[in-house]
Amino acid sequence: MRLYETKARLTAATIAVVMMSFLSTPVGATEFASYDPASEVDVELVLAVDISQSMDEEEQQVQRRGYVEAITSSEVMEAIRIGPTGRIAVTYIEWGGIGEQYVVADWQVIDGPETAMSFASKIAESPLRQVQRTSIAAALSFSVAHMNKSGFSGLRRVIDISGDGPNNQGGQVTAARDDVIAHGVTINGLPLMLKGTGNGWYHMPNLDHYYEDCVIGGPGSFMVPVYSTAEFGMAIKTKLVMEIAGLIPRDEISIYPAATRKPIACNLFN
Template sequence: MLEMLSLLACFACAEAASLPVPDVGTPVDVELVLAVDISQSMDEDEFALQRAGYVEALRHRDFINTVRSGTNGRIALAYFEWAGVVRDDGVIAWQVIDGEDSANAFADKIASRPFRSFRGTSISGALGFGTGLLEKSAFSAPRRVIDISGDGPNNTGRPVAAIRDAAVAEGIVINGLPILI
């Protein structure tokens, strides 16, 4: 969990239904997409570790201080769960994180999600979906990042290298967070 906190804090430097949609071009320090593996290869302990790590990191004082210390003092954050595909009900839309209240609200949304899993592991599909979220965001950021966590190889969908290379060519940073117990 400490590694995940460190990574989230670094990314912060470098739409919830109850919140207003940001104006097009709203400046943030980073647009960060959390892509979370819920494939059947994730056992309950791995899934719980993964989720608890994100929730704890978002609530941690160091993360919040790092977000606030950026040029704009805010980041844009989106979250989605993936397996062989990404389902609409597995997405938490973009939200601005600019302090403790917004970080805790986002963490609460992650924490309240039901545990579930689906067949297949399409890392390429997850990267493609995350890239699409970044392309359609209403924000302006000097840095765009996809953190993709998981515990297994791509076994469905297109080859990962082509999707990864296309995202990197668009200036997107991709971080892989292996979840192995």
């Protein structure tokens, strides 16, 4: 079922607070003293956005606008507000082939409308760029490295990656995925299925299946396929709310499990 047929809503949130006791030893006291509450956030979130040449200027503009509107939306603000700390740390990265990753908006805490608008304005004001090739593997590796030096301590760590084609450069995408998961990071996907059913260098049919089998992973991972530019805004908003609130995806926006179909050959385009 397509996204526009789904009315995603946040009905309730249950927050479990785990209390930990510290032994009164010199080691414990040192660890407690080094704790910085300013670094704690509910989610460390990387927004990794495809800008390869298969994304034309109109699609890039719609994509940018979708992120700007979603980040500043009342739904996303509410999802942040109800979290244990009421704040998230987020960065916006654009990517293409090997060595083509650009930090458009670096790590920033979002804890309300003002900080959300500040972050969104950095995205909106950055000039559009278009690059060659599609290296999901390189994008994932860059994203987890950038996350590891964020300076924040997130209760959850998520890479949200969008793209309109398979990995065609930079080694095995499954190896990069597994390395990210080993760092305790969840990968969610936004497969952009805007090019119909054709198959070729720039896109492939059943890209959602490819993302399920080869790209996403980690605890609670999910994806939201996008079938038209009209769906961009709602797709991005729905995805951000779910990631920030830590919700489990509903059946209407998930896809059939891989066990019900033939697995995708993940390295076919490498």
